[in-house]
Amino acid sequence: MHTTCPIPISDYPTVTLAHGGGGALTHQLIDKMFRAAFTNPLLDAGHDGAVFQVPEERMALTTDSYVVCPLFFPGGDIGSLAVNGTVNDLAMCGAKPLYLTLGMILEEGLPMETLWRVVQSIQYAAAEADVRIVTGDTKVVDRGKGDGVYLNTAGVGVLATEQDIGPSCIEPEDVILLSGDIGRHGIAIMAVREGLEFESEIQSDCAPVVEPVLKLLKEGIAIHSLRDLTRGGLASALVEHARAAGARLQVEEAAIPVREDVRGACEILGLDPMYVANEGRFMVVVPGDQSERALQVMRACAVSAESVRIGTVESRERPVVHLKSRIGSLRIVDMLSGEQLPRIC
């Protein structure tokens, strides 16, 4: 994967302001590095935007900026994050991702080799997720006005279902499924930042979750809601659902998988894994009578092989999330008021 940087490092060891000025250096960077890495007919047209044909159907559009620090972490980097994060947002709309845009804000002085690593990671992640980067933009800001690389991706996808999917669609007796263990992405980042070492390295769960979502839809599961568990973690996703639907949700603490090393790191760092960000995990709310079949479908995909049932929608009387602890007591889960983990994505 790591081929030679296509910009001669001897000439340009770092990104300069001129690489963002719209002149010859900008064109060299775009043509030799970005176009070469992401080549596809839409991008190759080289216009101000990408032009494509869509069949008459519903589409989804989403965007996220990525400011993760550090740029590289166990299990991923800002490039794979920028692809998977946006691809997953489209999946959460019940859409098959098609095209991504890529906006880069580079800091003057960024080593050219670092940029090349990020570009290769984007290329690899886009191929894995079966999406094409069809248009982009590059800006360079002065030294000290950025932090190496910030990325933005916007994504376009085609809806794979005619049903409405969203937090307000959940109903009493629905079952809440979780696609795997939680907390790894946030802890992987924090471990690097804090210099923590564990027996085995904790890797981010960063991955595309398109496959299980499309399979659920293909199998005719009447998905009521989908949410990826990024900033704010599982707890915030549950609270958002309770609020949007005016519903009481109850989840079982013992049913929520958290790896032992992640739980240990959370204790050291004073974090609650319920609030820690994930980048390859989602919750899905389905009718109770379809939940077993939905679990089977999810478990058949590698990215969601450890899927579990974590709770139910109890009623639509008042918006609250109850967590039933291991000893049987109920506690209310609320949204985090402050900042737990800055620049996690």
Added chain:
Amino acid sequence: MHTTCPIPISDYPTVTLAHGGGGALTHQLIDKMFRAAFTNPLLDAGHDGAVFQVPEERMALTTDSYVVCPLFFPGGDIGSLAVNGTVNDLAMCGAKPLYLTLGMILEEGLPMETLWRVVQSIQYAAAEADVRIVTGDTKVVDRGKGDGVYLNTAGVGVLATEQDIGPSCIEPEDVILLSGDIGRHGIAIMAVREGLEFESEIQSDCAPVVEPVLKLLKEGIAIHSLRDLTRGGLASALVEHARAAGARLQVEEAAIPVREDVRGACEILGLDPMYVANEGRFMVVVPGDQSERALQVMRACAVSAESVRIGTVESRERPVVHLKSRIGSLRIVDMLSGEQLPRIC
């Protein structure tokens, strides 16, 4: 337009890292400020992405990040720029802009009132350009890792023509039209940065150019190419055309409108107006026999009322741009190799 900031300044005078953490403060900022300002059914759905229906046709997708410094300048600000820049990129594809995404990277410590001014400007510009902000994302980076506000917008539009439009479509005997005077955006920014004062303030030309483009298409003008004259200015756009089509272009220096105050400022700053960025100007290449009618159509729109014919496509023998000076000599116009104006957009 300037109503009270919807976030109580007494509680939160500035943006904090917690505003980007995905918890209660993030939700407050999104709900009270962003959703309230940009309200529309697609955005109000409050999902991870916006879902919409499109008729079966060709679509355009584009993106730009905006890192302009200073955030506010005569004739515009980063907010209006982020709307008009992306809307104009869609217009350059021959598309009618429909939807925008909005990604914000805020620096910790940004005054909340400043953010509110930017948001209002985006709201106003989107209404002017008749586009809707349908989904967005907010990140906060630590103090000293940004510069107040960076924006990214991606845009989706529906093609308003079946013809292919692009630099490679230009042909000998085509005529090159320019939609008005050049150099004002770049000079407006530089004047603020350098503290220059002129008799009359030089205002940016920042504006949407959708109207003349759609009217040209509606009138049946066989547009061969369109290009907005942003970073790198008119010169870079011409060179890109010459290279893409392997064509010799010839433009008349005397035909290119540059305001006297802009010309004077360029002399003081050592800049060539041909390379200075514009944000409401475009060049269009049309068949020679349609150029007069095209000019009439363009001049009927306020944003392109001063449209002029500046040159022709001479041949497709070799890629070169010739500028015929006022005294009749020819000089070759090349792409700028270095950085003329950093962070102009």
